[in-house]
Amino acid sequence: MAVVFERPHALTDKVFSYCPGCPHGIVHRLVAETIDELGIEDRTIGISPVGCSVTAYDFFACDMVEAAHGRAPAVATGIKRARPDNIVFTYQGDGDLAAIGMAETVHAATRGENITVIFINNAIYGMTGGQMAPTTLPGQITQTTPYGRDVKAAGYPIRVCELLSTLDGVALAQRVTVDSVKHVREAKKAIKRAFENQVNGRGYSIIEVVSACPTNWGLTPSEALCWLRDNMLPYYPLGVYKDAYPEEGGAKK
């Protein structure tokens, strides 16, 4: 019997620990497929964050480091400077990347560190049970914004790709989502370009994946995707925010 679909080699056989409807599994798979297609698993080093994907080190078959909350870009920098021929990626959530680790994020980006960053933006802290994230939408109800995010008190959400796109060191900043087959395909293409940029020594690439968190949004998986389309995508438009090498035929905005 012909095998038509199988687990990417760059994923271990460990069963994902993620909730039903959580896009981490899809994004893990896209990263792993990319690693397989580029033939780089043997020299790739991944960095897992603090957040729901903290145990990503069990799921990716390449060498892995688990970083302190927010410090993944600094850890990645240390690894990449020590081993420039290795492929180094971080996998971070919104609290990790855009709150506690914003300084590390901005400075790794402006240095043009030749790393790949996969950024999961689901507008909430998942692992700790649904607190306000730096990307929580105005009015969005979370455990720590029980009356909805009041921008007068809690400020406005951060649009990471837009912010980083102003930095000269950034090779690629692109926002994608994985709510449909079409979008999954686009996300795959973007992630692959982000890794290819590193292989070609082009500097910092970040792919922001607008994601759902059905559990902490208090919705079913399908309701969560509708909420994502109706609320997240208008605030976080998909597209390419910076592409320093457009001649490579990257995804169009």
Add this chain to the structure above:
Amino acid sequence: MAEKVLMKGNEALAEAAICAGCHHFFGYPITPQTELAAYMAKKMPKIGGTYLQAESELASINMVLGAAAAGVRAMTSTSSPGLSLMTEGISYMAGCDLPALIVNVQRGGPGLGGIQPSQADYYQATKATGHGDFQLIVLAPSTVQEMVDMVFLAFELGEKYRMPAMLFSDGLLGQMMEPVVLPEPGDIKTVEKPWAVTGHGGKRKHNIVNSLYLEPNLLEDTVRARYERYAEAQRTEQRCEEFMVDDAEIVLVAYGASSRICRSAVTTARQQGIKAGLIRPITVWPFPNDAIQKAASHAKAFLSVEMSMGQMVDDVRLALNGARPTYFYGRTGGMIPSPAEVLEEIKKIQEGK
């Protein structure tokens, strides 16, 4: 024998680190370690190494963590307020069993404190350099030559026991100039690092550098195994220098800059007929308990002299466990005790005041 050169402590330490095969330096500017980073910035590009000025001490220690995880010799240097910021990363490095070198050129505290020499970070270095159960190897040089020699020792012990190692300096030692002999190139003792993340190369299962154990029994087992290594280090790595201790009735205990002052005070006391001696801890962790206990067989009293309000004195007391009275004399905030002040304290003890 290599020739002697006159060097500033901070610069000699930097050169020694490069000689020891450390080609990855990550740091954030702070006084009084400035010359160390500046030396690295000048030297590293010429040897194909990395000097990276990070955005903060939080970032620099995590860059060190990354480079150490990747299996290379890596280091950072900072001073007291910066070390406080690094404690998060140091805890993670201890939890990941990663060797690396951290230099603390101590200055006065707490808070922004001052920029003059101090030894007020002793508790932080030896008791709680971050959250959780762990220890660092902590080496305390007292001369510029020792700064050079201890860089090698710090990397070697760190790698042997898989612990981060600290070179515990201060603004006085960092800034002063003394003649030093630098090591000959090529004399580096390294170890295999099969645990490092280097890319599995298709030859082994993936390596994971991690400090997370969600199962409490696994975490306890891991910490216990780590403490067995600590116990081994305590048994075999205690180092100190003894000066006129053999027949001493009053034994001073002092490390680093304050030990230099105590040596003068002990010499003068001897000239005045007082049987004083000095134990100078070289490893402040592991603390030289054995030498202190041995000295208690003939000494009548101990005096811990520090540039702090009294921190190491606790370890002297723990080592003695009440066997002998233990006194403390210190100056703090960047003030340096004078030999005359220390001599005065020795006399007070001698006279039973």
